[in-house]
Amino acid sequence: MSQITIQAEDISIRFKDRLLFHIPHLKFGPQEAIYLTGGNGVGKTTLLKILSGLQSPTTGTVNLQNQSWFARLFKSNGKNGVIYMHQTPYMFDGSVLDNVCYGLKFALKGRQEQRSEAITALRMVGLETLANEHISVLSGGERQRVAMARAWVLKPSVLLMDESSASMDKESIERQVVLAKDLLERGSTLVITSHQQNALTALCRRQWCISNSKLIERADLQLIKKDKDNYAFG
Amino acid sequence: MNIWQTTQDAVQLLFSGDMALWGIVGVSFSVSLLAITLVLVPALVIAFALAYGKFPGRWLILSLFNTCQSIPTVVIGLLLYMTLSRAGPLGDWQMLFTQKAMILGQMMVCFPILVSMMHAAFQNSDRRAWETALTLGASLPRALLSLMWECRFPLLAAVIAAFSRIITEVGCSMMVGGNILNSTRNIPTAIALESSKGAFAQGVALGMVLLILALGLNFLLSIARGKAHLRTN
Ligand SMILES: Nc1ncnc2c1ncn2[C@@H]1O[C@H](COP(=O)(O)OP(=O)(O)OP(=O)(O)O)[C@@H](O)[C@H]1O
Ligand SMILES: [Mg+2]
Numbered sequence: 001m002s003q004i005t006i007q008a009e010d011i012s013i014r015f016k017d018r019l020l021f022h023i024p025h026l027k028f029g030p031q032e033a034i035y036l037t038g039g040n041g042v043g044k045t046t047l048l049k050i051l052s053g054l055q056s057p058t059t060g061t062v063n064l065q066n067q068s069w070f071a072r073l074f075k076s077n078g079k080n081g082v083i084y085m086h087q088t089p090y091m092f093d094g095s096v097l098d099n100v101c102y103g104l105k106f107a108l109k110g111r112q113e114q115r116s117e118a119i120t121a122l123r124m125v126g127l128e129t130l131a132n133e134h135i136s137v138l139s140g141g142e143r144q145r146v147a148m149a150r151a152w153v154l155k156p157s158v159l160l161m162d163e164s165s166a167s168m169d170k171e172s173i174e175r176q177v178v179l180a181k182d183l184l185e186r187g188s189t190l191v192i193t194s195h196q197q198n199a200l201t202a203l204c205r206r207q208w209c210i211s212n213s214k215l216i217e218r219a220d221l222q223l224i225k226k227d228k229d230n231y232a233f234g
Numbered sequence: 235m236n237i238w239q240t241t242q243d244a245v246q247l248l249f250s251g252d253m254a255l256w257g258i259v260g261v262s263f264s265v266s267l268l269a270i271t272l273v274l275v276p277a278l279v280i281a282f283a284l285a286y287g288k289f290p291g292r293w294l295i296l297s298l299f300n301t302c303q304s305i306p307t308v309v310i311g312l313l314l315y316m317t318l319s320r321a322g323p324l325g326d327w328q329m330l331f332t333q334k335a336m337i338l339g340q341m342m343v344c345f346p347i348l349v350s351m352m353h354a355a356f357q358n359s360d361r362r363a364w365e366t367a368l369t370l371g372a373s374l375p376r377a378l379l380s381l382m383w384e385c386r387f388p389l390l391a392a393v394i395a396a397f398s399r400i401i402t403e404v405g406c407s408m409m410v411g412g413n414i415l416n417s418t419r420n421i422p423t424a425i426a427l428e429s430s431k432g433a434f435a436q437g438v439a440l441g442m443v444l445l446i447l448a449l450g451l452n453f454l455l456s457i458a459r460g461k462a463h464l465r466t467n
Contacts, residue, residue, distance in 0.1 A: 006422065049365075052369055054365050054368065054369060056316060072368075072374045073373065073374050073375070074373060075373055076371050076372055076373040076376060077371030077372075077373075081369075081371050082369070083369050083370065084369045086365070086366065088362075089366075090360060090362035090363050090365075090383065092366070092367075092380065092383075093383065093384055094364065102367075102370055102380075103370035103371050103372075106371045106372060106373075106376070107371065108369075134463055135459075136463045136464065136465065136466045137284075137466075151370075154370065154371065176298070195412050214373050222305045
């Protein structure tokens with residue numbers, strides 16, 4: 001699969017006069033998992049949206065292929081793109097299966113093929129029995145699982161997970177970790193935001209922290225040490 | 235005037251296969267359907283841009299469209315009449331008193347309604363739907379289609395409102411069409427003319443057709459939009 005190194009130069013974002021953050025240089029590459037932290041409202045969601053090309057920064061650039069306005073007018077992206085998972089996922093009106101198939105429609109030709117991949121993904125998150133239910137009957141955690149399956153089937157090169165384990169129980173997180181690990185092995189990059197440390201954030205070997213409008217990279221050793229401390233005292 | 239007698243005559247007229255009557259119905263529907271089809275896509279795109287775009291003057295444009303909705307159709311007819319008449323700027327087109335002129339007039343009548351109601355639909359939609367579609371790889375037109383599917387109920391309500399407005403509209407059709415039999419006489423202008431002559435049966439019959447076809451159209455649309463589920467998130 002194709003591997004992408006994302007490189008951002010001099011990105012800053014401001015709303016009216018308030019500077020949310022300024023990041024002079026940012027680079028991350030294949031097979032990396034990054035844990036992004038920071039308090040409420042520091043701009044984690046905004047940063048992820050910028051990195052996925054959904055939002056444009058006030059200044060600066062991100063190197064994203066096939067995200068140009070003009071290209072998207074005619075061409076669907078298919079597999080191996082950059083996927084942003086919303087903090088509260090949006091489900092399209094339809095069945096669970098329809099939702100998982102959504103991105104596959106642009107990537108795979110055959111109906112049957114799409115269906116079988118989608119069912120596999122649903123089995124991975126343990127929701128295959130709900131495949132034909134309408135999404136309005138799902139619980140919050142189940143929706144997050146569907147969102148994960150929907151992203152995973154596309155085997156994205158970069159997956160930006162915004163609080164994607166927020167309302168999940170332990171078992172769901174375990175399943176999510178399996179999918180995340182699978183993507184990492186395929187050469188994807190993950191960026192994970194979370195306010196709690198859990199099995200998913202434990203995958204990460206790099207940590208970014210946004211505070212005071214700056215992005216600080218913490219050394220991975222520090223993270224592990226902090227982990228240990230947490231377990232020791234907690 | 236005996237209402238019961240008139241209704242009976244009207245029903246009889248409907249079932250007797252009166253060519254003049256069905257000709258009028260045909261003109262009405264072909265003109266209005268063509269008019270709304272021609273403006274549907276531009277109205278959709280503009281409504282979407284007004285809701286999702288970020289450009290200065292958005293609110294001004296929107297208020298203009300909202301204001302245009304309340305212009306009486308006769309006034310639109312009058313403006314079009316002046317433009318298309320011999321001495322007018324587009325007099326060379328020789329379009330006055332043709333179906334083309336009626337179509338143009340009805341397009342002008344329903345365009346602002348469509349834009350403003352579809353804008354309301356998009357404005358009420360969830361931005362995440364658009365973003366999710368794009369991030370999962372949809373091209374811009376495909377993402378727009380998905381978004382349209384998500385708000386199909388208010389969008390179809392907009393189409394129905396606009397279509398009802400132009401199929402029942404008298405003023406503009408009368409001004410620029412001229413109510414010529416077999417050419418520009420449509421249901422509303424025929425009703426106006428016949429009743430002014432004191433012949434009510436045809437008017438009532440045409441009214442019934444309008445009602446039945448409106449009913450049929452709405453049934454068709456409710457089948458097309460599929461099952462309805464309330465959002466729980
Ligand atoms: N379009 C906008 N206009 C004005 N302010 C905005 C806009 N979008 C975001 N903000 C502001 O930017 C700040 C950062 O928002 P963001 O959603 O990125 O925070 P976050 O780090 O994800 O927080 P949380 O941990 O609560 O999810 C917020 O204070 C928000 O009010
Ligand atoms: Mg957030």
